[in-house]
Amino acid sequence: xxxxxxxxxxxxxxxxxxxxxxxxxxxxxxxxxxxxxxxxxxxxxxxxxxxxxxxxxxxxxxxxxxxxxxxxxxxxxxxxxxxxxxxxxxxxxxxxxxxxxxxxxxxxxxxxxxxxxxxxxxxxxxxxxxxxxxxxxxxxxxxxxxxxxxxxxxxxxxxxxxxxxxxxxxxxxxxxxxxxxxxxxxxxxxxxxxxxxxxx
Amino acid sequence: xxxxxxxxxxxxxxxxxxxxxxxxxxxxxxxxxxxxxxxxxxxxxxxxxxxxxxxxxxxxxxxxxxxxxxxxxxxxxxxxxxxxxxxxxxxxxxxxxxxxxxxxxxxxxxxxxxxxxxxxxxxxxxxxxxxxxxxxxxxxxxxxxxxxxxxxxxxxxxxxxxxxxxxxxxxxxxxxxxxxxxxxxxxxxxxxxxxxxxxx
Numbered sequence: 001x002x003x004x005x006x007x008x009x010x011x012x013x014x015x016x017x018x019x020x021x022x023x024x025x026x027x028x029x030x031x032x033x034x035x036x037x038x039x040x041x042x043x044x045x046x047x048x049x050x051x052x053x054x055x056x057x058x059x060x061x062x063x064x065x066x067x068x069x070x071x072x073x074x075x076x077x078x079x080x081x082x083x084x085x086x087x088x089x090x091x092x093x094x095x096x097x098x099x100x101x102x103x104x105x106x107x108x109x110x111x112x113x114x115x116x117x118x119x120x121x122x123x124x125x126x127x128x129x130x131x132x133x134x135x136x137x138x139x140x141x142x143x144x145x146x147x148x149x150x151x152x153x154x155x156x157x158x159x160x161x162x163x164x165x166x167x168x169x170x171x172x173x174x175x176x177x178x179x180x181x182x183x184x185x186x187x188x189x190x191x192x193x194x195x196x197x198x199x200x
Numbered sequence: 201x202x203x204x205x206x207x208x209x210x211x212x213x214x215x216x217x218x219x220x221x222x223x224x225x226x227x228x229x230x231x232x233x234x235x236x237x238x239x240x241x242x243x244x245x246x247x248x249x250x251x252x253x254x255x256x257x258x259x260x261x262x263x264x265x266x267x268x269x270x271x272x273x274x275x276x277x278x279x280x281x282x283x284x285x286x287x288x289x290x291x292x293x294x295x296x297x298x299x300x301x302x303x304x305x306x307x308x309x310x311x312x313x314x315x316x317x318x319x320x321x322x323x324x325x326x327x328x329x330x331x332x333x334x335x336x337x338x339x340x341x342x343x344x345x346x347x348x349x350x351x352x353x354x355x356x357x358x359x360x361x362x363x364x365x366x367x368x369x370x371x372x373x374x375x376x377x378x379x380x381x382x383x384x385x386x387x388x389x390x391x392x393x394x395x396x397x398x399x400x
Contacts (some may be wrong), residue, residue: 019250026305043276064304068341070340071295071338071339071342071343072344076243076288076291076295076296079288079291083233083283083288085271087331088279089325090329091276091279091323095271095276097252102297104279106315114334114336114338115330115334116329116337117337118334118337118338118341119341120341120342121246121342122208122341123291123335123339123342125338125388126334126335126337126338127287127291127331127332127335128331128355129334129340130331130332130333130334130335131327131328131330131331131334132285132327132330133330134314134315134316134318134326134329134330134331135327135330137316137317137318137326138271138314138318138319138322138323138325138326138327139271139323140324141271141272141318141320141322142270142321143271143321143322146271
């Protein structure tokens with residue numbers, strides 16, 4: 001398979017690249033590293049990326065940001081950081097990318113446990129993740145192409161525990177192996193329209 | 201109680217106004233009718249509305265729109281109709297309105313079954329509804345005010361069945377009485393942070 005991994009330099013992306021590049025041809029896209037530069041908050045940048053990759057068998061997105069801050073300090077504009085990047089960035093990857101995915105191929109998005117089980121300071125992150133879960137369920141009803149679309153929603157992965165432990169008290173750390181299986185299921189399986197939840 | 205109902209002229213809003221005005225003082229806000237004009241897609245308009253109402257015991261929003269169209273015809277800008285109106289309109293109602301709700305009072309938002317059970321042409325509507333579900337669960341963790349925030353997610357209500365029947369094959373029509381109980385639970389009950397689902 002020819003697999004495009006967007007956000008290959010992040011915590012999850014690094015694991016994805018390690019696993020998939022042993023078994024498949026991997027193209028890495030990232031904001032400042034990888035084979036192709038891309039900013040998913042910028043639709044033109046997404047278009048340029050796909051013009052460079054050409055057709056692929058799978059697209060995995062592990063990119064996108066949203067602001068973490070207490071609700072009372074969140075401005076309207078703060079919400080648009082997550083809306084433009086993690087939410088519409090991933091929607092636009094499906095909008096534009098579907099024409100570049102081979103029949104039977106897949107697009108796999110990334111959200112996280114906050115959609116279902118938020119913690120303080122995550123009104124924006126939770127919103128964006130919840131939005132994508134419903135989007136994925138809806139979009140497969142409309143798709144004309146024979147491609148699959150799933151989203152992996154993982155709990156806090158082990159490699160990020162040191163950084164986030166205090167923000168998510170009592171959350172189960174998810175081993176990188178377990179998290180990876182969500183993406184393997186989406187890319188190498190036949191599932192579509194699924195929210196692949198890996199929370200414990 | 202003093203209750204502000206936004207979108208009082210819509211299918212759901214009309215029922216809300218009929219019920220609550222028999223038991224409470226009701227102020228109706230709407231885009232083109234009611235006691236106060238408001239466009240929830242416009243933050244300044246929301247601010248002006250609350251300056252006019254002053255403090256209330258409950259805010260109910262049954263306003264907000266999103267574009268219904270097949271995925272392949274949806275432009276990036278089409279998604280922003282729902283994002284600015286139904287999604288950020290309701291988020292901004294909480295951001296701004298929380299200062300005008302008396303202690304123990306409530307803000308009740310409106311979404312719908314598409315968040316959990318979408319149908320064709322609803323990538324935007326589903327997304328916006330799902331976003332609000334996760335937002336409500338997250339925002340109550342951050343709230344400094346002693347107020348309650350819930351969202352009512354109803355299936356297709358009976359009064360809208362003639363218009364939408366063909367779009368939601370096999371969905372259970374929800375009686376207006378049953379739908380109303382979701383709002384009664386939020387306004388007159390003590391629940392908070394709840395997605396009140398009324399799907400059958």
